[in-house]
Amino acid sequence: MRKYIATIMMIVILLFSTITASAAADSAVILINPALGSTVYSNNLLISVKITQPRTIKVRVYEEKISGSRSSVNVNSLSSVNYSNLESVPVLTVPSFKTTNNLSFYTKQINDVSPGLYRIRIDTLDSSGDITHTTNSYVIVKSKSAAADAKIFETPQSGTIQFLQNVIKTLFGN
Amino acid sequence: MSKPNQVIEQMKNAILVVLFLSTVLLLYFFWGNVSFDKISLPEDRIALEIPSAQEVIKPYDIIVNFGAENYTIIPLSNRDIWNSNKSGINSIIKEFHKFGQTENIKFEEITTQQYEEAMKFQSLQAKFAYHMPFSEFCRIYDINLPQSANMIAYLSTVGYSSVSPDSLFIYNGRDHKYYRLVADSGNMDFSSLIASLESEGYNTYYPISSYLGIENSTLVPLDVQTNLQSFSIQRDAYSYQKEKINAFAETFFGESFDFVRKITEENGTIIYMYGYGQKVLIVKPDGTFEYKEEQLNGAGSQQSFAEALDTALEFVASHGTWESLDGAELPAYLKDLTIDPDKKKGYRFTFGMEANGIRLFNKNGESLIVDVTQGQVTYYYRNMLDYDPQELESITAASNDSAFSAVNLIAQNYEYIYQVLKEKGLETDLSDKNKQFEKVSSLISNMEIGYLNSDANTEEESKVKPVWVVALSGINLYFDLYSAEPIGYSEE
Numbered sequence: 001m002r003k004y005i006a007t008i009m010m011i012v013i014l015l016f017s018t019i020t021a022s023a024a025a026d027s028a029v030i031l032i033n034p035a036l037g038s039t040v041y042s043n044n045l046l047i048s049v050k051i052t053q054p055r056t057i058k059v060r061v062y063e064e065k066i067s068g069s070r071s072s073v074n075v076n077s078l079s080s081v082n083y084s085n086l087e088s089v090p091v092l093t094v095p096s097f098k099t100t101n102n103l104s105f106y107t108k109q110i111n112d113v114s115p116g117l118y119r120i121r122i123d124t125l126d127s128s129g130d131i132t133h134t135t136n137s138y139v140i141v142k143s144k145s146a147a148a149d150a151k152i153f154e155t156p157q158s159g160t161i162q163f164l165q166n167v168i169k170t171l172f173g174n
Numbered sequence: 175m176s177k178p179n180q181v182i183e184q185m186k187n188a189i190l191v192v193l194f195l196s197t198v199l200l201l202y203f204f205w206g207n208v209s210f211d212k213i214s215l216p217e218d219r220i221a222l223e224i225p226s227a228q229e230v231i232k233p234y235d236i237i238v239n240f241g242a243e244n245y246t247i248i249p250l251s252n253r254d255i256w257n258s259n260k261s262g263i264n265s266i267i268k269e270f271h272k273f274g275q276t277e278n279i280k281f282e283e284i285t286t287q288q289y290e291e292a293m294k295f296q297s298l299q300a301k302f303a304y305h306m307p308f309s310e311f312c313r314i315y316d317i318n319l320p321q322s323a324n325m326i327a328y329l330s331t332v333g334y335s336s337v338s339p340d341s342l343f344i345y346n347g348r349d350h351k352y353y354r355l356v357a358d359s360g361n362m363d364f365s366s367l368i369a370s371l372e373s374e375g376y377n378t379y380y381p382i383s384s385y386l387g388i389e390n391s392t393l394v395p396l397d398v399q400t401n402l403q404s405f406s407i408q409r410d411a412y413s414y415q416k417e418k419i420n421a422f423a424e425t426f427f428g429e430s431f432d433f434v435r436k437i438t439e440e441n442g443t444i445i446y447m448y449g450y451g452q453k454v455l456i457v458k459p460d461g462t463f464e465y466k467e468e469q470l471n472g473a474g475s476q477q478s479f480a481e482a483l484d485t486a487l488e489f490v491a492s493h494g495t496w497e498s499l500d501g502a503e504l505p506a507y508l509k510d511l512t513i514d515p516d517k518k519k520g521y522r523f524t525f526g527m528e529a530n531g532i533r534l535f536n537k538n539g540e541s542l543i544v545d546v547t548q549g550q551v552t553y554y555y556r557n558m559l560d561y562d563p564q565e566l567e568s569i570t571a572a573s574n575d576s577a578f579s580a581v582n583l584i585a586q587n588y589e590y591i592y593q594v595l596k597e598k599g600l601e602t603d604l605s606d607k608n609k610q611f612e613k614v615s616s617l618i619s620n621m622e623i624g625y626l627n628s629d630a631n632t633e634e635e636s637k638v639k640p641v642w643v644v645a646l647s648g649i650n651l652y653f654d655l656y657s658a659e660p661i662g663y664s665e666e
Contacts, residue, residue: 032384032385032386032387033384033385033387035387040242041242042241042242042243042244043242044244044378046380046384046385046396048384048385048386048387048581050386050387101585101586103585103586103588103611104582104585104586105385105386105579105581105582105585107385107396107397107579107581109378109396144241144242152288152291152292152337152338153284153288153292153337153338153354
């Protein structure tokens with residue numbers, strides 16, 4: 001009997017935790033920039049949030065750093081990052097933004113961001129200031145690309161070399 | 175008679191003659207209705223103030239990309255960056271001069287994709303609102319380039335990119351062609367120019383796509399602090415100012431003014447006509463002037479762009495001047511250029527005006543238009559404003575305030591904008607609000623701050639207002655700068 005009750009309770013707990021997780025996002029609040037899971041090559045970060053109903057939101061930005069050392073994540077070697085060993089360091093906390101329109105945008109620029117992994121958290125607040133919904137999005141920030149690396153005006157290679165390259169691509173793929 | 179007495183008598187005779195001639199001359203002036211202003215030695219004439227070609231030819235936008243989509247658009251008030259004679263101040267034209275001094279410049283046509291890729295890096299683009307003959311541009315700015323430069327017929331944009339630091343880029347918008355001018359050795363220093371702009375601080379711009387998630391590369395500022403306020407204006411002339419209008423009319427007809435017919439219509443329009451319409455000046459009740467002159471066949475030869483522009487600049491200076499008829503000055507710039515207007519060989523120059531470094535937009539017509547065909551001015555339209563310079567200067571002392579967010583102006587007004595497009599027959603009926611928003615956002619081609627003269631046909635003093643100007647599909651829509659309330663629109 002006790003085992004039966006414990007099993008029912010586990011199922012109920014799991015069920016409710018799933019529901020809580022899936023109700024976290026507010027469908028009227030959409031992060032436009034940076035795009036979900038994108039990489040930004042800049043030292044400035046533009047946050048743009050589209051709000052399609054009268055809402056009050058609060059935006060926070062954190063850098064996810066290595067716990068203990070508080071060093072930035074190596075964005076050039078993300079596969080080696082231990083994601084369970086990260087701590088959130090606040091980068092931006094701004095006053096809440098309230099809109100009474102059916103379409104508006106919250107925009108904010110964060111200057112002088114260094115390369116790393118960042119989390120943008122958007123909370124929807126009710127009239128009492130309590131959080132009703134939360135959205136978290138991650139973005140990778142890397143340094144600006146060097147112009148010298150761009151090969152826009154390089155002269156095309158000779159026909160023989162181009163032919164060999166095409167053969168290799170055909171055999172081994174891109 | 176003794177000798178001294180003879181001398182005295184001769185002196186008396188001389189004085190009598192002088193007095194007699196003076197009397198005749200005075201009688202001629204007072205009874206002959208001749209203005210003293212006309213009596214002057216050539217060297218005593220006040221020199222006409224004529225803006226130079228370099229002063230009026232300015233890029234509409236100078237876009238700086240500091241790298242990785244960090245943009246700014248240089249404000250009009252900081253146009254030393256385009257061309258400056260001041261020592262110690264670098265400018266785009268100075269860099270162009272340096273480029274022209276290098277040997278072995280190679281010209282090559284490049285693709286649109288190559289140009290757009292190059293401009294994604296640290297770069298600078300000076301964009302004109304019209305296409306002017308490239309050789310004439312070089313002549314006006316004393317830029318020496320080799321003969322092979324003739325492959326570039328027109329210039330619409332001058333560009334630089336850190337991807338190719340020893341090169342300049344030219345866009346010919348008339349023929350949709352891009353060119354790269356490559357020098358053997360590098361003596362330009364655009365990177366320092368861009369670095370100094372970055373260090374001075376700037377208004378940040380992003381493409382519409384970054385804010386709204388809708389495909390559109392038009393740059394829009396993130397936020398703007400400004401102290402622009404309305405100021406009072408009056409028309410160049412009111413219909414009751416007959417002496418002022420007459421004096422202006424006289425500049426067109428000269429000695430034959432006495433033979434000019436003057437017709438006053440019921441609505442207050444005054445028409446001055448010489449002969450059977452060889453020269454016609456129309457003075458409208460709204461304070462605008464329109465002058466038409468019959469083309470004299472074979473009398474003049476076709477002028478180059480630079481020569482025709484000089485003709486236009488001199489003509490305005492001697493017919494009303496570049497100031498209002500009461501002397502209030504608003505700096506002019508060449509706003510548009512039409513080659514061979516109405517199928518006549520020549521140019522139509524449309525000039526715009528600026529106030530305190532901000533462009534003036536007229537809801538009803540342009541400020542100045544001059545047609546120069548076969549070396550002759552055949553059309554001149556004038557819609558100048560008069561204002562109190564002290565009032566305009568006092569505005570610059572006002573404290574800054576935040577202009578309404580450009581992005582939220584679009585969000586707040588997309589339905590109104592869409593309605594205007596529908597009324598103009600430019601868009602089909604879309605009932606879905608999301609699709610309306612996407613459509614409007616994708617069509618916006620320019621957003622800038624300006625002054626709006628929406629003066630209707632009133633006799634009263636009116637105001638010029640600071641506004642947001644949103645351009646799309648050939649229409650300029652105007653919104654209050656601080657509240658984003660729609661004010662109206664006009665067609666470009």
